[in-house]
Amino acid sequence: MNSIKLCMIATLGLAVTMIVKQWKSDFLPLIRIGMTVLFATAILTSLSPLIGQLSHLCQGEATQYVETLLKSLGIAVLTQICSGICRDAGESAIAEGVELTGKIELLLLALPLISQILSAASDLLSLGG
Secondary structure, eight states: OOHHHHHHHHHHHHHHHHHHHHHOGGGHHHHHHHHHHHHHHHHHHHHHHHHHHHHHHHTTTTHHHHHHHHHHHHHHHHHHHHHHHHHHTTOHHHHHHHHHHHHHHHHHHHHHHHHHHHHHHHHHHHHHO
16 A cells, blocks of 8 residues: 555544544544554555565675664654654653654764765765865
8 A cells, every 4th residue: 555545544544533432432442453453454565575675685785774774764663653652641842852862863873874975975086186
């Protein structure tokens, strides 16, 4: 499923949740579980091409870059989930702290790559001049 379809399904699920909340809130957990299963299925089906591409990338010399990419993706997703939970609990200050910590961690993770890029650019500039 593409993002547009998933957003439309999420909006429909939100509308159904709001309508059901007014009538019979006992069914809300069932709707939420159904939506979660739907999104989990969509995520898992879209992961197979991604895993194929990543395994292809890992065969060359790009393993360090793929490893950094996966770590940064994990940090970003984990930070977003955690900050969302904090915001839902009404603790926006904690959520901001979690997001700031995640951003700093991403920057620290990217520093070796930035250093390599700057080094390569310096080498290229010294060859040309």
